[in-house]
Amino acid sequence: MFLSWHGYLPKKKDQMKAPRIKAANEISIIIPVKNNQQGVNLFFKSFFKTHKSEQFPSEILIVDNPGFTTYIPPKFVNGSTEIRVMQCDTIGPASARNMGWRVARSEWILFTDSDCIPTSTWLTGYLEASDESIGYAGHISSFGQDVISRYYESQRILLPSCYSKEGTTYPDYLITANALVWKKALEEIGGFNDAIKIAAGEDIDLGFRLREIGDLSFAPNSLVYHNFDDGLLGFIKRFKRYGKGNRTLSKIYSLNMRPRDIKPKEKTLTNSVLSYIQYLSLLWGYRFG
Numbered sequence: 001m002f003l004s005w006h007g008y009l010p011k012k013k014d015q016m017k018a019p020r021i022k023a024a025n026e027i028s029i030i031i032p033v034k035n036n037q038q039g040v041n042l043f044f045k046s047f048f049k050t051h052k053s054e055q056f057p058s059e060i061l062i063v064d065n066p067g068f069t070t071y072i073p074p075k076f077v078n079g080s081t082e083i084r085v086m087q088c089d090t091i092g093p094a095s096a097r098n099m100g101w102r103v104a105r106s107e108w109i110l111f112t113d114s115d116c117i118p119t120s121t122w123l124t125g126y127l128e129a130s131d132e133s134i135g136y137a138g139h140i141s142s143f144g145q146d147v148i149s150r151y152y153e154s155q156r157i158l159l160p161s162c163y164s165k166e167g168t169t170y171p172d173y174l175i176t177a178n179a180l181v182w183k184k185a186l187e188e189i190g191g192f193n194d195a196i197k198i199a200a201g202e203d204i205d206l207g208f209r210l211r212e213i214g215d216l217s218f219a220p221n222s223l224v225y226h227n228f229d230d231g232l233l234g235f236i237k238r239f240k241r242y243g244k245g246n247r248t249l250s251k252i253y254s255l256n257m258r259p260r261d262i263k264p265k266e267k268t269l270t271n272s273v274l275s276y277i278q279y280l281s282l283l284w285g286y287r288f289g
Contacts, residue, residue: 008172008208008253016214017132018182021108024123027057027180028104030111032088032096034065039114039227044076044083050120056081057123058106063088063096094192094202097176101186109183111176111203117143117225125222126180134185134214135207137171138178138222148235149228151274154266158226160207162218171216173207178224181210188213193252200245200285205252235274236281243285259283 021027033040040062047060059082064070072083086103088096093113101109110123126136140158142149152158160171174181189209196202210216228234246257259282264271 008255010208010211012212014188014213016134016182016185016188018134018185018214019107020132021127021130021180024055024127025058026106027108027110027123027126028101028106029057029060030063030097030100030104030109031060031114032063032065032093032100033068033070033114034093035068036114037070039116040070041073042117042227043112043114044073046117046119048076050118051123053080055120055123057110058082059084059104061086061100061104063100065093065096066091090194092194092197092202093176093199094196095194098191098194101181101183101191104183107183108180109186110180111178112224113177113226115227116140116177117227119223119225121221121223122178123222126219128221129217129219131217132215133217134182135174135210135216136180136219136222137174137216138180138219138224140175140178140224140226143225143227144229146228147270148232148274151264151271152226152228154271155262155264155275160204169218171207171218173204174210174216176203176206177226178222179203179207180219180222181206182214185210185214196245196248198241198244200241201249202245204245205249208253232277236277239278239281240285243282243287244289245285246282247286247289257286259286 062085064087088099137160142153160173160175162169192202193205250257262275262279264275
């Protein structure tokens, strides 16, 4: 959502330092789900294919939104790691994630989404990156090779913007398709903002508030794939939602986040068309919700 354009700098209230992460079983995975059983099935199929038992987390918590019933296919319930499904009565991924991390038993909370597909380095990448940061931004790549998926990749839409300090690059915020956060830091700031009811801006807001009490770092070797299989209509709906999220963040942080012209980083006719559609969709969401 290009917040780095606006130069927002959180004001430090504290400088919490987290312990280093020594093993994958110190991590609980939280996945909010809204009517995406197919995505959940693909997630677990890939997870158990790419991870050995010593790489398993403490638990995987699926948090369902109201009105939907997600289930875990029996072939994935093998006792090797605990998997639970919970029902969240409050609408929105922010509320679902809050419900998940608050009951999680581990010191570290790994957030992802039901349209994400884990790789073998998903958890180990965080172990490699571990320092004293309170949150980490993992890497996210497109799963498909269609023109829209490649556009997401070329525009770096899947990754947070960043800033540099003393020669090191840090994330401006987190994207919860792949983000690891220290549970004590979540407790300190109260978790996600439940007032944000859509999947847009709630993770950026979380990242900003985390930066007020500690540091965020990149974990470049922690990789998940994001499955964008909803075509052009999904593309438009997603950026309309992001535009609405920008408007919400504008109000919270008193920023002018009206969408600006978007230029393709890889100049092709297709990318030029998609960048214009992206801009119009963002503007639509920002102005009209």
